[in-house]
Amino acid sequence: MTAPVDVKSLSDAELAAHLAEVAGRILLAVRDSGVFSAKALGKAGDQTANQFLVHALREARPDDGLLSEEEKDNAARLDKSRVWIVDPVDGTREYGEARADWAVHVGLAIDGQPVIGAVALPGLDLSGSGAGTVLRTDRTQALPPAPQKLRMVVSRTRPASEAVAVAEGLDAELVPMGSAGAKAMAVILGQADIYLHSGGQFEWDSMAPVAVAQAHGLHCSRIDGSPLVYNQRDVYLPDLLICRQEHAQMVLSLVKAIDKAA
Template sequence: MIDPNSATDAELAAHLAEVAGRILLDVRASGMFEGKALGKAGDATANEFLCHALRAARPDDGLLSEEEKDDTARCSMSRVWIVDPVDGTREYGEQRSDWAVHVGLAIDGVATTGAVALPGLDGGMVLRTDRADTLPVPAPVPRFLVSRTRPAEEAEAVCKAMGGELVPMGSAGAKAMAVVRGEAEIYLHSGGQYEWDSCAPVAVAAAHGLHCSRIDGSPIRYNMADPYLPDLLICRPEYAARVLELVASLD
């Protein structure tokens, strides 16, 4: 257990993401739900825990969650927690492993601190901003992470131009952490997302030395009045300039 009064923001984020992940595994193991009903139950249960815990631990901070009615009062706050209780609800409901829990903190619009839990992996895993490891050696051919069901046209085009390989995967958090873990080199997304889909993953990826930006190269900003955030690029830094150049050439 941790004391929220003495824990750092990163410690708090990691602890809450891990506990929420265990809760979600328990909901799934209960056998009471399946498919879409399981996803809905997991979302509701994890969201209740995360929002209650964050409001208790950091009462002066703002909060934005995918599963909560948005209180735009957060827009006037410097510190805002941005959470996704189940990133990859479909994958969670299908009993797959490629889903995640996101607990991120944006300070003055920048994804600064956070944790991404991957409870579906054997033994579970939490990647966090305060425990950054050296990036693994990249593959000789760049691997591009794309959606299982609707790969982004830009990602397919850039992958082809770079002689790369497409790797389908579930949630945004799972894909971003796959780059951190060395399972791929590039995550290029342009199919539409929201702030909760990427805040914690971007914070963790940046802490590990990865390039994080919009696909036009501009910074990713959080705690906007409209949380829609349609695109992003998370990749190894040595690939960033070439990927951004190729994306720009598609216009």
């Protein structure tokens, strides 16, 4: 039996990382149980991981607000300075297909800013320990050297036309990938250089990944260059740019030119 964890004694970053990692293990156990059909697996995993995360956060941080993709929204969060924003399974299709490009997001926005976050990639076991990979705001790593040819991660099922146009303008290689969290972490891990999304998202899709990306020194903004703000009444957040700092202005200028020409 695992020793009890005093979650109230953990720092916010430690708590985010611990919960994301445990939720990832729960999701793997749900999938490996063999109980669910392919059609039912996504819902079962989402709901199971969500219940764990919601109850754990209410136990550990009872005074904080909470926004989860799998929970009914609550107006009470709007009056909170500290709001946890979680996505129990980002990339449900990839999770069901036992791919590596799905994630668990646990993040904390303070006064609307993405301050604390952890992104678990349970299907990507970089260490060989069998525990997957967790990237977090309190344990950063140096970015790998940038290659000569740029690489841009895009949706593996429906690449946004704007992102494809920017990739063409940069002569960048397209790297199809599943979840938003996996795409953002790919830039940190050196699997890509740019993640540009313009096809519509919600706050839980990007909050934790943005917090982690910013902690690693990456540029994070809307595609018009404006800041990303969270814990809004309308949780729809349509676009996102995460990239190495040296590419940001070039990408933003291309987006502006493409939009002007459209």
